Amino acid sequence: MSLSIRLTINGAPRDIALEDARVTLLDLLRERLALPGTKKGCDRGQCGACTVIVNGKRVNSCLTLAATLDGAQVTTIEGLATGDRLHPVQEAFIEQDGFQCGYCTPGQIMSAVGLIAEGRAGDDPERIREGMSGNICRCAAYHGITLAVQEATRRMAEAEKGDAA
Amino acid sequence: MSYLTPKSTEEALALLGQAGADVLAGGTDFFPSRGTRPQTRSILDLGQIDSLRGIEKTARGWRIGAMTTWSQIQRADLPPAFDALKRAAREVGSVQIQNRGTIAGNLCNASPAADGVPPLLALNAEVEIGSPGATRRVALSDFVTGVRRVALSPGELVLAVHVPSLPDDAVSHFLKLGSRRYLVISIAMTAAVLELDGPRIATARVAVGACSPVAQRLPGLEAALVGLTAAEVAALPVVPETHLAPLAPIADVRGSAAYRMRAVADLCRRTVIAAMTGGTTDE
């Protein structure tokens, strides 16, 4: 069998021939599209390392069959910075030491981007902790992660205010 | 193996009738529940059927489309009787799961620890099932028949979940007990939907999950709650034999049977009191 889907990945349209419907978005990105920034931690939706943004929402790419996404917009960690300019979440993760080994970091950052877009947690640490609990960090950099999401939330809100003014 | 993407329920039912296939809804339990079994059957992806998504008010209540996600339920404009369901929605896996996972998927997987089932039982939900040329409705309590078993015949699909109308002032609450704060499979969970008469309970519907192969309503406890105030609920001695009769918890990695029974008694009281006193809703 052969399937053909079109995805817009990090802003670029891609026509993709899938010879196998079992291919997950995660394995598509990593093994076929040379975008290995998205990480595999459990392949079962239990750790969040593979989090990407699909049509504006954060999802576990390990649980998402690529074939189900025809026409979708996908943003991965590789598409977050603008040229050399880091996204505010990326900057905040570095400043607040929101990672150690860095393996869960792409997922943490994409999850944080999704969380901020959901607009429900604000900079309340309790809500951030809950909202980031789908992303396990075995190094346990949670303290820095929470601070980074708070910091990025504030910075993005200020930037938005600045734009509006 | 082939991959099928029907655009309508009719087409989906026709394909299902011809081929037999594994139905893919949100897909969040598609691989995990398969374990190490090979994928031999075709995959029927319901993702392109728009009519299966969304929540609408009907003459007799509410219709929640089968493919409605847990995130959509959390954000829907629904009366307080649905607070329990919304709270449960917030506990289904992680936000990443809630953004893809669907209400019908949760029901059809029939995990004893499925977060969505207790609040829907307490809402007296019914399941709308389609087959080629026909639909039928089954009470949720009759739909889930065992661990990973549901009353679906070959060729049938769940199309929607129906919740009958409730008075606007009906209240509800949901609590989940896990050993971690979040991202956790329940040790026990309780949902309560109440109609109140001033400070007293007029009718009560209480359901418990993860303490029996299928989540259960507790008719004994429900009867005992009628007429009580919140303070009286707090003081109510819960008698397992009469109040918790349908429960048959097992010991598993998440907790022993004795612990679950004791915890459930307390969780039930707390859930009912939280529903009566408005709990702490921060949504």
Added chain:
Amino acid sequence: MPDTLAHPVRFGSNAGQPVTRRDGIAKVTGTATFTADNSPENLLHAVYVPATIARGRVTHLDVAAAEAHPGVTMVMTPGNRPALQGDPSAKPTMFSFRIEVLQDDSVRYAGQPIALVLGETLEAATEGARLLNPRYAAEPARTRIDDDEAAPVEPGGFGRPAGVEHGDVAAGHAAATKAIDVTYETSAQYHNAMETHAVVAQWEGDKLSLDVPSQALLMSCAGYAYFFGIPAENVTIRAPYLGGGFGSKAIPTGPQVLAILAAKETGRPVKLMLTRQQMFGPVGHRGATRQRLRLGIDDGAALTVIDHEGLAATSSFDDFVEPAANASQGLYAAGALRSAHRAVRLDVGTPGPMRAPGEASGSAALECAMDEMAEAAGIDPLEFRLRNYAETEPGTGKPYSSKALRECYMQGAERFGWSGRPLLPRQMKDENGLLTGWGMGTALFPCPMFAADARATLRSDGSALVETSAIDMGQGAWTALAQIAADSLGLPLDMVEFRAGHSSLPDGGVAGGSGHTATAGGALHAAGGDVIRQLGEIAAADPESPLHGAGNAAFSARDGRLYVDGDDSRSDSFADILARAGSAELVGNGSASRAPEDAEKFSMHSHGAVFAEVKVDPDLCQVRVTRMVGAFAAGRIINPKLAESQLLGGMIWGISFALHEEAKHDPRTGRIVNADFAGYHVPVNADVTGLEVLTVHEDDPYVNALGIKGVGEIGIVGSVGAIANAIWHATGHRIRRFPIRIEDLLTA
């Protein structure tokens, strides 16, 4: 002045600064390349089948079905496995385990590889592995620690700890006016680094290139080389980033060797990445223990004896006995000390070192026992520890190279607010009616050094390249080691290019034992010093240099210039010195290991004190750790930001040990029933709140030239006991089994 320092160490402008991670941009943009991110041309994917019984034989595999699946290119079983040159039961390097590489059809534990499938795609290989559908002749699995089956450990190096005895233990017991005799249990725990074990193997003739996460690059080269009968220098390992290690990635494992063998057989590159479920088996774990502690005190609450017997689970075919009982031997001033270890052989994968091996489990039991002893004595647990404070190493009487534990106790207690603590349990409730308790524990961790080499090259433009095969598994080697190197060369950090994570570089040693920064950092420090020494010789001999004739005067280097010590008016720039000498570059070499005479003379340990607050629901018995303060004295801190992160991470591992982690076996099959992240719990973000780390400064002139002790593991050590003791203080219940389950509290 200390006698170990050839030159006084200058506290430079780089070390000691909270520099953000130098690999930060790579890690936040997804460009940091982990092993499985590599996909060379013409790649084959490997997937192995794990045994689903714990003891017996494989009687059937449906090889034909797997081979018939489109895209499957090879099925490797014991029946057709190509020969290995090395013996899977041999131990080719200092840290080695016997491995399972399809040498026969026997099954020794659940999760052992029993077949390997290669496919053109990952999906094909995965499906092929599913189709093998194994059948077994199973025997009853042994997965519970049974005292009757225990045997003493024959001491002998890695994994076989010797016991310790100091003083008259019988007299110590006899002298006690109060005594306790308690047994604590700890569960099997699995490392579960976020990056699962993986390998991408490529052969070119008899040369092997590996992408493989490794905590010991050169040792791993030797290990892999042994199995394939090639010289170690024929193996190249790239491992710029490890997605966590925690002790599990120091040693070649069976699945990785099988993938390399498959690459050799097919002549194509092969990638293997373990699934999360497969992390519960062939890649090590922290073995379960049962520890008996007998403590006695005299009328003044002075310890007369600490008598600690450890019983640990190991596999049926190899030895790694958790050295838990030894954790109690270096901490408190007891009249007599004894530790002993026994082992029980179970049908499990061989345990191995996991973050703070020995100390984590041993301290959990010891610190709880100390709390119980303090309770029996009727005195505050902190006061009890202070009364038994060891001014010299217990037993041996050796002086400590440095020990600021008293300051840790004081600063930690002050910050936590310990002084208001009621002596009796079940005295505190919060505003929501939750039972509240405070507990504490002492942390102790040795500071070993391994051996490492490094090279520093000063370039004509005044910048430098420093190189060692160091490993960054999250601890921050890319950053902290570069800070050390920059100081050793007297250069700002951004003038130093640092290369690590590749086996072709000078041997950076092992990232383990909390000793990597000290060891690899020591080598870099020495290499930089070698450059500066040579530079000084050139300048002193150069008539055109302002330093000409400075002769034996010592030089110091800063900001790219060499100065005569104590005379800032005489200096010369690195670039000018090299330019006049006509040198394009200047190469220095360095190595580091512990001076044996210092190791003999001093007891060298990091110390700490951890204070914890828990809240317990009085009805549901749910436990939440609401506050922790850890105060640690670990010598010189190279990067406070990174050190704090590591210590916090360690404390959260303490929460995990105390409340969450446990692999549970199905007694019938021997399988682990919770072998994934849904069932095997580690803390999530919402479980972590109110944690604080204090570092207490220590100048340690003996531990090594840089005064570094290491912070990678000590964070977990006192934390487990602190939490358990806080739970007792909240509830009045002593739960002597880890993790502490809510049901244990309910039925207590």
